[in-house]
Amino acid sequence: MNSAPANLIETAAALRRGSLTVPDLLHRCRQNIARLNDKLNAVITLTQDAESTALRLEEELRGGRDYGPLHGIPLLVKDNIDVEGLPTTVASPIFAAAPAAARDAAVIEGLRRAGAIILGKTNMDEFAAHVSGRTSCWGPTVNPWHMSRHCSPGGSSSGSAAAVAAGMCCAALGTDTGGSIRLPAGWCGLFGLRPSWGLLPMRGIYPRAASMDVPGLLTVSAADMQLLLRAMLQGDPPAAPLPERPRLGVMRALVRQEAAKAQAAIADRYEASIERWAALGCEVTDVDFPLLVEDGIGGIVDSLRSHEFHRDVRGDVEGSPARNRMHAIPAADYAAGRDMPPEVHAAAETGRRELGEATQAFFTREKLCALLLPTAFLTAPRLDAPNATYREARLLMNLFSMTGNPVLVYPGGLVDGMPCGMQLVGQPGSDACLLELAERYERRYRPFAAPEC
Known part of the structure; x- marks a missing residue:
């Protein structure tokens, strides 16, 4: 069984009681990465300063400086989201040797201010262009449920979902354009949130289709989503009262x-x-x-994605000597956008x-x-x-x-x-209403179960 604590609220309480320390929590997550990542291929890069950050946050917590419920919580981040000091490769040979990002994405800045530890980056489908988890230049990610079956974790946020389910972190960030948080959450037995489009800032996130892209969350608890979303927004999402009988x-x-x-x-x-x-x-x-x-809705989505994908990434693709090593799926998507007649896009x-x-x-x-x-x-x-x-x-x-x-x-x-x-x-x-509904459901039924891995 994976040994990470079940949810952020329980973890935060244990840290404040002193029955768990921030370095111990980080060690548990890293132990699970060391034990399982050869089989799952969920994590592709680890930060070098996580241990020193954990020690600092532990000292601050014991000294009375508490940043809130995310204080000392290790998180993993999909590799199309910039983390200062780590490369953003979008799992593509075009960026396999990318330099380290000079600045955190906007959503990461909020999480750091809330005391979270960024543990590393997770695997994904190349350019976030598939929902299988098998198109990464770093190799496929395996679903932690019944690993011997070699099942898909869903994609493109494949590594983030597999890592959370396997206890490699307390929660993870992903992105969703055409199902890239929703499908991995469903197939790995997690909670997943695709927020309203435009709710969270996209600065520092590599585009797939800008008019549909959103950053989002993969967690083991609905309540965890509320805490993380509040930190990423640096405030509460807009809310309307939930009716007595929704x-x-x-x-x-x-x-x-x-x-x-x-x-x-x-x-x-x-x-x-x-x-x-x-x-x-x-x-x-x-x-x-x-x-x-x-019939036809999938075709509309595909046309919009292909058009925007080609428009936004052609500067990176056309000038790259690794262009011919792109996986066939994002390569075909790019070509479809390039060759699309204007009337089809219209x-x-x-x-x-x-x-x-x-x-x-x-x-x-x-x-x-x-x-x-x-x-x-x-x-x-x-x-x-x-x-x-x-x-x-x-x-x-x-x-x-x-x-x-x-x-x-x-x-x-x-x-x-x-x-x-x-x-x-x-x-x-209506994000706040969905979160409240999910928390009511969770309080009654406790639907999350961890895989045997």
Whole structure:
């Protein structure tokens, strides 16, 4: 079993009681990295000053200087987010010899001010351009659940998710463009937050598709997300009062129909989750939203991503002698953006606008606090599964990648021994409501379970 403490609140309490020290906590995380990283390939770079930082933070805590609940907490960071003193490689041969970043990304600055320790950088799909965890120039990342199965942890925040599940850190940062936090959270049995688009600053984060990119979180607890988000924002997210009986939309018929094509037991876990929300006092209502799985939405997302990817990275790609060593998937995405006729991109932008308006109208019409869905209709496949399998896994994510809605993933139980995630989708700006909902659920049901690894 991994030996990292279960959540940040328990860890913070242990540090303040003195039953745990900051150096001991760091040592536990590093022990798990040393024990498991050869098998998981989740962590690619470690900071050199973590030990000295841990000693300083321990002395300050004992001396009465307390930065708050993240004081002394070791975190890992996806390798498309700048950390001062470490290279940002985006898992690409183009940046394999990149110099150290001269400055922290904006989200890292907030975490450091809150007393967090940046332990290192995590593996990812090259250029954040896939959802498998297998396209990194540093090699694939393996899901810590039943490691011998050699399953995908989800991507592109593959290393961050695997590291948190395996106890290599207390929480990790990732990014999400088309599912890159949502799918890893679901497949590794974690909580994951894709915040509302624009809530968190993107300075110091390498772009995938700027109009959809968001930094986000992977944790073992909903309450942990609240603490981390507050530090990254340097304040509380905008909030509206949660109704006494929050109204949750569910789509039983669609989920049963689509799950039957992949893993029917996902629908059973979904029904069980619905029953739990009802028992918590939520008003659960069946809704009709066929737009969610409409043919063509994935194509719109892909067109927008390819266009923005080529636009934003061509200066790095065109001038690189390693260009021909890019993985075939980001290389094809780059070429698609380069060769895209202007009218195709214009049509995709029109489609995005219309889909956003329709989604907003749906939430308003149904008066929903959140829409409850599975994260995907299948649990983690083998890493070498066909690309079509990974495209299908994004089915319930494509729409909300474009519309700016916040999405919170939570553990929904196991199917054939592998985690099955559920997701709460809110209206843009309702991040605080989603977090409060998830914390209520967590207090009652304690859904997180660590893998045997």
